Amino acid sequence: MSQKQEWIRHGDVALVRAAPLGRPLTQGRSLTLAEGEVTGHAHVLVGDLEFDQVAEPTFVVVRGTAVLTHPEHATLEIPAGAYRVVRQREHWGGVQRTVLD
Amino acid sequence: MVLEYQRVIRHGAPTDRAFWQALFQWAHAVPEVVLLDPMGDEGRIRHRVLAETEKKTRDGVNRVFGALLNLRHGSIQSTLRGLPLAFRPNWLLSARHLQADLAVPTSLQEWSLAWRQGGRPAMLLTERRAWLEEGIGKLDSLSVRQLYDQFPSCSLVQAWMVAHGTRIPKVAGKPRTLKQVGAIPNAELRRVVVATYGLQPTGVPLAQDEYGALYGVDATTKAVRVQCPSTGREYWLGVPAACRTAQEAVQWTFGFGPAPTRWDDRRWPRSLGEVEPREVTLLKEA
Numbered sequence: 554m555s556q557k558q559e560w561i562r563h564g565d566v567a568l569v570r571a572a573p574l575g576r577p578l579t580q581g582r583s584l585t586l587a588e589g590e591v592t593g594h595a596h597v598l599v600g601d602l603e604f605d606q607v608a609e610p611t612f613v614v615v616r617g618t619a620v621l622t623h624p625e626h627a628t629l630e631i632p633a634g635a636y637r638v639v640r641q642r643e644h645w646g647g648v649q650r651t652v653l654d
Numbered sequence: 655m656v657l658e659y660q661r662v663i664r665h666g667a668p669t670d671r672a673f674w675q676a677l678f679q680w681a682h683a684v685p686e687v688v689l690l691d692p693m694g695d696e697g698r699i700r701h702r703v704l705a706e707t708e709k710k711t712r713d714g715v716n717r718v719f720g721a722l723l724n725l726r727h728g729s730i731q732s733t734l735r736g737l738p739l740a741f742r743p744n745w746l747l748s749a750r751h752l753q754a755d756l757a758v759p760t761s762l763q764e765w766s767l768a769w770r771q772g773g774r775p776a777m778l779l780t781e782r783r784a785w786l787e788e789g790i791g792k793l794d795s796l797s798v799r800q801l802y803d804q805f806p807s808c809s810l811v812q813a814w815m816v817a818h819g820t821r822i823p824k825v826a827g828k829p830r831t832l833k834q835v836g837a838i839p840n841a842e843l844r845r846v847v848v849a850t851y852g853l854q855p856t857g858v859p860l861a862q863d864e865y866g867a868l869y870g871v872d873a874t875t876k877a878v879r880v881q882c883p884s885t886g887r888e889y890w891l892g893v894p895a896a897c898r899t900a901q902e903a904v905q906w907t908f909g910f911g912p913a914p915t916r917w918d919d920r921r922w923p924r925s926l927g928e929v930e931p932r933e934v935t936l937l938k939e940a
């Protein structure tokens with residue numbers, strides 16, 4: 554079955570439009586979505602946010618607007634809404650792994 | 655001990671012969687140039703590396719190298735202990751101008767970092783181009799201050815290399831095949847290795863579109879060559895052989911499309927990857 558899916562890409566991280574989780578989330582002004590392994594650079598979402606408080610965030614709600622920053626990527630304005638945080642993946646020799654930089 | 659030198663090159667052990675020739679020709683022509691072997695941690699000079707370097711430089715190159723070696727004898731060695739620890743941010747700000755002042759050939763500029771020490775110009779030349787490929791132009795006072803905070807235990811030069819470049823491992827057998835490249839787990843490291851050592855001819859792409867180019871690797875894997883929209887850098891990412899186009903491959907890397915043959919990363923949201931291909935709209939990217 555086909556279903557429309559909207560997403561925003563920022564390097565090796567994507568925000569994919571999602572339905573609200575329907576459970577309480579942690580509120581905050583800044584959320585690191587991913588950190589570079591060798592570069593040390595991070596994708597950081599800044600704004601009025603709600604997110605699941607885990608080591609690697611998988612879900613975030615943007616209240617109002619937020620900006621997604623990274624030292625090597627253009628800053629993107631993220632519209633209000635609920636998003637699933639998706640790390641880019643890859644597949645070599647039958648094994649899947651998260652893309653690291 | 656008082657710093658006696660005016661121009662210092664700290665060099666490593668690049669294996670490219672053309673590089674060495676360019677370096678020596680330039681250094682020989684510039685008065686008061688001192689060519690030093692690489693310093694280890696905390697600025698100590700490692701003679702072992704110099705010995706290896708000498709073995710690599712023979713015939714015509716060695717004649718120039720011998721003259722330069724004379725310049726590094728004596729007090730220079732002890733004077734340079736801990737040199738990187740004495741860095742100040744403002745010394746780095748005029749790096750490009752200083753390179754021009756030193757008439758550093760273009761082929762050497764990308765290997766080097768210049769600064770002023772006690773009002774005198776000096777230059778650091780690394781052994782790995784990849785360390786410095788991000789370019790001196792990106793360095794500003796803010797990033798240097800951040801480096802001081804971020805890497806308190808190491809020298810500023812080391813910190814700058816860490817933050818602005820990628821240290822690459824020594825790689826045997828170059829250029830490399832796509833399969834060998836795919837064995838490098840970090841995509842940034844993989845990019846730097848490909849940029850530095852090259853890649854064996856990959857043949858005609860299986861498919862090509864605005865997302866990139868798709869190549870065959872083996873029975874289970876294809877590789878998509880993509881370009882970062884922000885940095886313009888070229889990356890190679892592995893995807894399942896089931897991907898038919900570059901667009902499909904890139905979308906798969908973000909969780910859209912066919913399932914992989916085997917799940918290795920249990921953190922991955924399975925609900926994204928194991929659905930039928932669907933209409934996917936990219937709202938914006940950077």
